[in-house]
Amino acid sequence: MVRPPVADIRRAVRLALQEDLPLGDVTTAALFPSLIPARARIVAQQPLVVAGLAAAVHTFRAVDASLVLSIHHHDGEWAQEGECLLQIEGDGRSILTAERVALNFLQHLSGVATLTRRFSDAVRGYPVTILDTRKTIPGLRALQKWAVLLGGGTNHRRSLSDGVLVKDNHLALLTHTTMPIRTACRKAKTNAPRGMRIIVEVESLAEVRQAVAERADIILLDNMNPATVRQAIRLIKGQAVVEVSGGITLKNVRAMAAAGPDRISIGALTHSAPAATLSLVLEPLRRRRKPSKLQKVHVGRPYR
Numbered sequence: 547m548v549r550p551p552v553a554d555i556r557r558a559v560r561l562a563l564q565e566d567l568p569l570g571d572v573t574t575a576a577l578f579p580s581l582i583p584a585r586a587r588i589v590a591q592q593p594l595v596v597a598g599l600a601a602a603v604h605t606f607r608a609v610d611a612s613l614v615l616s617i618h619h620h621d622g623e624w625a626q627e628g629e630c631l632l633q634i635e636g637d638g639r640s641i642l643t644a645e646r647v648a649l650n651f652l653q654h655l656s657g658v659a660t661l662t663r664r665f666s667d668a669v670r671g672y673p674v675t676i677l678d679t680r681k682t683i684p685g686l687r688a689l690q691k692w693a694v695l696l697g698g699g700t701n702h703r704r705s706l707s708d709g710v711l712v713k714d715n716h717l718a719l720l721t722h723t724t725m726p727i728r729t730a731c732r733k734a735k736t737n738a739p740r741g742m743r744i745i746v747e748v749e750s751l752a753e754v755r756q757a758v759a760e761r762a763d764i765i766l767l768d769n770m771n772p773a774t775v776r777q778a779i780r781l782i783k784g785q786a787v788v789e790v791s792g793g794i795t796l797k798n799v800r801a802m803a804a805a806g807p808d809r810i811s812i813g814a815l816t817h818s819a820p821a822a823t824l825s826l827v828l829e830p831l832r833r834r835r836k837p838s839k840l841q842k843v844h845v846g847r848p849y850r
Contacts, residue, residue: 551688584638588632589631590625590627590824595659597655597660597697605648614634616633617631662696673808674803677700678701679812699815709742710742710743716730727757745763754782779807795814
């Protein structure tokens with residue numbers, strides 16, 4: 547099981563509710579002055595990898611700890627169209643108040659996980675790792691990277707502190723040197739924290755040669771086609787991990803995997819994943835039902 551980032555979920559839910567409820571839910575308060583028993587079901591409207599359920603549960607419990615939640619699909623599980631992910635029973639006013647924030651987390655994160663699964667499935671059979679990037683929504687990086695893991699991907703750097711990655715704009719500031727790739731590698735090895743692997747982004751075979759000569763740990767081939775990637779891999783000869791990135795789509799990712807890299811990093815996993823389609827179906831309860839037992843949710847306790 548991929549453990550959720552509990553502290554980050556709590557923080558994100560708190561900020562989302564503060565944003566959505568600065569003065570409370572005035573519509574629901576105006577229509578329903580007293581408790582109204584209700585049941586709601588969150589239903590998948592497409593096949594998807596469930597992600598963000600822990601955030602949705604935390605949202606409902608943060609709004610009203612008396613709500614009774616029954617979980618039908620856990621984070622990381624595959625759900626078919628029409629299947630219920632979560633059932634909620636209790637005061638209908640609380641369900642309405644939490645609805646949008648809970649669905650926002652579920653739809654976005656399930657979208658990330660589902661797209662990641664599609665990329666992972668597309669390269670099945672090749673020994674290549676699908677990676678995310680730092681192209682994430684500010685404040686939601688930990689949750690988005692969690693969703694990537696749930697979809698079968700792997701996390702790249704979580705922050706600028708996690709590793710040395712020399713990119714084009716770093717090299718742009720070294721244009722006064724005759725061989726900026728070599729200069730950057732030397733400086734990084736001398737000044738970076740001990741033990742950190744050096745990743746260098748290259749855009750040509752000439753730059754590949756420089757990175758190999760300076761013994762970069764990972765050589766990131768940026769915006770190269772599969773044929774050029776094969777040429778680069780022949781030059782590298784196993785002396786560095788080979789990563790490819792730039793312009794990767796579901797249409798070309800398998801061809802890129804066939805070229806032989808060790809890993810493929812894809813910004814679209816987080817910056818362009820379409821939201822999964824889910825709906826919350828709400829109905830009043832004519833009489834109070836005996837609540838079902840809340841299933842265990844790995845989001846930590848207390849929920850507040």
